Amino acid sequence: MAKLYFRYGAMNSGKSTALLQAAYNYEERGQHVLLAKPGIDTKDADRISSRLGMTRDADFLIRPDDDVRALFAAHRARVRRDAEALIPADDAAPVDVACLLIDEAQFLTRDQVDDLLRIVVLDGVPVLAYGIRTDFQTRAFPGSRRLLELAHSLEELKTICRCGRKALFNARLVGGRFVFDGDQVAIDELSADRVTYESMCAQCYLRESGGRLG
Numbered sequence: 001m002a003k004l005y006f007r008y009g010a011m012n013s014g015k016s017t018a019l020l021q022a023a024y025n026y027e028e029r030g031q032h033v034l035l036a037k038p039g040i041d042t043k044d045a046d047r048i049s050s051r052l053g054m055t056r057d058a059d060f061l062i063r064p065d066d067d068v069r070a071l072f073a074a075h076r077a078r079v080r081r082d083a084e085a086l087i088p089a090d091d092a093a094p095v096d097v098a099c100l101l102i103d104e105a106q107f108l109t110r111d112q113v114d115d116l117l118r119i120v121v122l123d124g125v126p127v128l129a130y131g132i133r134t135d136f137q138t139r140a141f142p143g144s145r146r147l148l149e150l151a152h153s154l155e156e157l158k159t160i161c162r163c164g165r166k167a168l169f170n171a172r173l174v175g176g177r178f179v180f181d182g183d184q185v186a187i188d189e190l191s192a193d194r195v196t197y198e199s200m201c202a203q204c205y206l207r208e209s210g211g212r213l214g
């Protein structure tokens with residue numbers, strides 16, 4: 001039975017690396033996968049990049065108003081057509097998409113995550129969604145909140161705080177200074193000062209924030 005998986009973590013917990021590795025594992029067995037990501041992340045458009053230097057283009061982007069199930073169905077049909085063009089259908093087992101992998105899943109809307117569950121249950125294709133659990137104010141992103149509610153399987157990808165404890169939160173720095181107010185999404189290019197993030201444990205976060213949580 002296909003399942004909806006949510007693999008979440010703080011920033012820099014290797015989510016894109018894990019996604020690209022999962023895609024590779026499927027393809028090494030001769031299976032087909034589709035990679036998608038929300039279009040809100042304008043920093044490098046449709047590219048999925050891991051901090052280790054691996055990159056790969058997404059097969060499709062998901063805009064805020066997109067119907068994810070319809071988009072997936074169109075790309076699934078394309079994969080089947082392309083495969084049949086290469087190999088006559090009666091000479092081989094029918095080709096299908098073995099898995100849909102989603103990068104930056106925190107930026108999906110609630111309705112789009114609902115569609116992921118429909119793809120899994122009604123269309124029979126597993127979905128692996130990777131994303132950040134909470135924003136810089138420790139609040140769940142909309143897509144992550146819905147994934148935590150719906151996923152068959154939750155897996156935390158861990159990374160370490162500067163103090164050595166497991167990081168839970170993502171503190172925002174603007175021009176090298178911690179800030180605890182602002183929009184949920186800050187894109188580098190739109191900001192006069194450079195916005196960066198540091199993955200932190202709860203102890204270090206509360207020390208920097210003076211006890212504030214969002």
Ligand SMILES: [Zn+2]
Pocket residue numbers: 161162163164165200201202203204205
């Ligand atoms: Zn810490």
